[in-house]
Amino acid sequence: MPRQNGPTLRERRVHPPWGLWWIQGRRLVRIEVRRNLFSWKAGWIYVLAFTPTLILAIHAGMDARSARDIEGDTEVLARIVQLFYLRLAIFFGCLGIFSRLIRGEMIERSLHFFLLSPVRREVLLLAKFVAGSISALLLFESAIVADFALLYLPFGGMAWTYILNGPGLGQLAAYLGVAALACLGYGSVFLLLSMIFRNPTPAAMVFLLWETINPVLPSLLQKLSIASYLRHLMPVAIAPEGFFALLTVETEPTAAWTATLGLLLLILAVLVYACFRMRTLEIRYTTE
Amino acid sequence: MTDRIVLDNVSKFYGEVLGVNRVSLSIPPGITTLVGPNGSGKTTLMNLLTGLVQPSSGSISVLGLSPSNSTGFFREVGYCTQFDSFPRGLTGRQFVLDGLMLHGMSAAEANRLTAEALARVDLGEAAGKRIEGYSKGMRQKIRLAQSIAHHPRVLILDEPLNGLDPMARAESLALFEELGRQGMHVLISSHILDEVDRISDRVVLITGGYLVAEGDIHAVRTEVRDQPMQVLVRCDRPGLLASRMFALDHCVEARLQPDGKGVLLRTGEMAAFYALLNQVAAEGLVRIEAVAPADDDANALYQYLIGSEGSAS
Ligand SMILES: Nc1ncnc2c1ncn2[C@@H]1O[C@H](COP(=O)(O)OP(=O)(O)OP(=O)(O)O)[C@@H](O)[C@H]1O
Ligand SMILES: [Mg+2]
Numbered sequence: 001m002p003r004q005n006g007p008t009l010r011e012r013r014v015h016p017p018w019g020l021w022w023i024q025g026r027r028l029v030r031i032e033v034r035r036n037l038f039s040w041k042a043g044w045i046y047v048l049a050f051t052p053t054l055i056l057a058i059h060a061g062m063d064a065r066s067a068r069d070i071e072g073d074t075e076v077l078a079r080i081v082q083l084f085y086l087r088l089a090i091f092f093g094c095l096g097i098f099s100r101l102i103r104g105e106m107i108e109r110s111l112h113f114f115l116l117s118p119v120r121r122e123v124l125l126l127a128k129f130v131a132g133s134i135s136a137l138l139l140f141e142s143a144i145v146a147d148f149a150l151l152y153l154p155f156g157g158m159a160w161t162y163i164l165n166g167p168g169l170g171q172l173a174a175y176l177g178v179a180a181l182a183c184l185g186y187g188s189v190f191l192l193l194s195m196i197f198r199n200p201t202p203a204a205m206v207f208l209l210w211e212t213i214n215p216v217l218p219s220l221l222q223k224l225s226i227a228s229y230l231r232h233l234m235p236v237a238i239a240p241e242g243f244f245a246l247l248t249v250e251t252e253p254t255a256a257w258t259a260t261l262g263l264l265l266l267i268l269a270v271l272v273y274a275c276f277r278m279r280t281l282e283i284r285y286t287t288e
Numbered sequence: 289m290t291d292r293i294v295l296d297n298v299s300k301f302y303g304e305v306l307g308v309n310r311v312s313l314s315i316p317p318g319i320t321t322l323v324g325p326n327g328s329g330k331t332t333l334m335n336l337l338t339g340l341v342q343p344s345s346g347s348i349s350v351l352g353l354s355p356s357n358s359t360g361f362f363r364e365v366g367y368c369t370q371f372d373s374f375p376r377g378l379t380g381r382q383f384v385l386d387g388l389m390l391h392g393m394s395a396a397e398a399n400r401l402t403a404e405a406l407a408r409v410d411l412g413e414a415a416g417k418r419i420e421g422y423s424k425g426m427r428q429k430i431r432l433a434q435s436i437a438h439h440p441r442v443l444i445l446d447e448p449l450n451g452l453d454p455m456a457r458a459e460s461l462a463l464f465e466e467l468g469r470q471g472m473h474v475l476i477s478s479h480i481l482d483e484v485d486r487i488s489d490r491v492v493l494i495t496g497g498y499l500v501a502e503g504d505i506h507a508v509r510t511e512v513r514d515q516p517m518q519v520l521v522r523c524d525r526p527g528l529l530a531s532r533m534f535a536l537d538h539c540v541e542a543r544l545q546p547d548g549k550g551v552l553l554r555t556g557e558m559a560a561f562y563a564l565l566n567q568v569a570a571e572g573l574v575r576i577e578a579v580a581p582a583d584d585d586a587n588a589l590y591q592y593l594i595g596s597e598g599s600a601s
Contacts, residue, residue, distance in 0.1 A: 109373035
């Protein structure tokens with residue numbers, strides 16, 4: 001039988017086998033992306049991500065260029081990102097993508113194959129998180145880039161000036177950064193919720209409510225909300241109006257790097273707790 | 289490093305429901321059969337051994353390894369579960385290959401071991417087809433292939449003969465026997481002892497979550513043989529037959545059937561019992577219509593095997 005003498009437990013404690021974890025992680029991500037990224041079940045998420053793109057494409061074809069102004073369209077894009085993507089598409093898209101990773105495999109009764117392989121459960125969980133993040137990022141970042149292009153390019157030369165010599169490119173980068181953080185943030189939360197609840201949707205609804213009322217809560221509690229960090233990273237402020245006024249209550253200004261760091265720490269904390277739960281996760285398909 | 293599978297006072301409760309209770313075992317290499325009726329705790333015990341569920345109390349070690357150290361543990365252990373489900377959209381070959389790749393071995397090595405495992409279960413060209421299109425027996429085979437592909441030293445098989453036709457059954461048994469001979473631990477569960485007793489070195493009997501008997505198969509067999517067995521004899525003169533049969537000192541009990549056309553006899557010596565019965569029939573005094581073991585279906589056989597009042601140990 002082919003068998004290498006593995007390192008002793010003591011050696012492993014002292015030198016964690018990073019190389020092995022890296023290989024296993026990469027292979028898990030590949031398996032996960034292959035199985036889940038291109039599945040018809042996820043079709044509604046694609047529709048959600050590219051709805052604004054479709055609308056913008058129709059507009060780009062219809063409107064006379066001169067009738068539009070760059071300033072106004074910049075605010076339109078800010079609204080699309082903040083109100084549509086962050087509040088709706090990325091939120092629900094990540095709910096769909098990340099709650100599939102563990103809970104979906106429990107429902108399909110295939111999770112035990114992973115738990116019976118010589119892979120640390122933490123590596124498995126983090127690899128699944130990375131795979132979910134890759135799916136979400138590919139989808140939403142490309143949608144936002146497409147939206148940006150469709151919005152500005154019809155302006156022709158004016159657009160290039162705005163993008164390259166004006167604030168355009170910086171805004172795009174900021175939107176992509178915010179969307180990426182939103183995917184990781186909501187992804188980690190939904191991954192955890194799906195490990196705790198058989199059906200994570202009600203919990204996600206409570207979390208949505210929490211995210212919505214968060215701006216009016218004491219600043220300590222705000223630290224436990226994804227939206228409160230993202231708000232400080234938006235490149236274009238949008239004037240609050242109507243129902244959404246609640247969403248954009250003024251808080252004390254925070255530097256972008258503090259907000260980013262804070263959110264990354266929150267994501268890290270959520271993932272650490274998810275790893276802890278993963279260690280004691282049981283396979284009880286009969287009661288699913 | 290020990291070569292035993294050790295359970296020390298292990299209990300598992302699913303909330304209020306008892307899975308297994310205070311099980312202590314020390315299993316040496318070879319083929320061990322875990323026998324018990326539905327719901328007796330066979331799957332629970334196997335899931336405990338592999339860390340799919342956590343014990344409520346007690347401790348478990350397999351060759352000195354704990355399932356919580358999955359990297360070391362699952363190089364040595366293969367588990368073919370009772371769950372008849374698969375990841376979507378894979379062919380049999382991909383399914384086995386994916387599992388091997390997670391060991392961190394090279395793709396060439398994984399491919400080689402995949403081909404070897406597929407050949408061992410004799411899946412033929414079905415290996416290249418999608419698992420969704422497999423029959424129950426083929427699914428059983430591909431799961432077996434996946435659990436032996438990495439050459440584990442401990443193989444745990446939860447009702448591995450389920451859904452197999454007699455041919456495939458015989459082939460699987462031969463495979464298990466060979467693996468046992470090579471010095472592997474093979475732990476097989478079944479609700480029928482007969483099915484696997486030919487190849488087993490050891491049996492563990494479990495019912496209602498309690499371990500009721502454990503040991504060398506021959507010892508358990510003798511124990512079984514020495515235990516009185518019931519036989520129902522339908523005949524025209526049951527009273528006379530009963531008095532004749534009581535001549536055997538190991539015929540311990542006779543109960544006349546209410547319709548007066550039969551008698552239920554309990555005996556500890558089957559061979560002598562049948563010899564005398566034949567003699568009585570040949571004498572022509574009693575016309576015997578039918579002879580049947582009163583506990584011939586699987587469950588009654590099992591009840592008999594473990595004794596229905598089976599003392600919890
Ligand atoms: N996830 C679960 N939740 C609650 N009770 C469970 C669960 N799994 C098993 N049980 C209970 O534990 C006991 C043992 O079940 P187990 O599945 O281990 O039996 P088994 O011997 O494998 O039966 P079978 O021959 O039907 O496979 C049963 O009473 C069962 O109802
Ligand atoms: Mg079972």
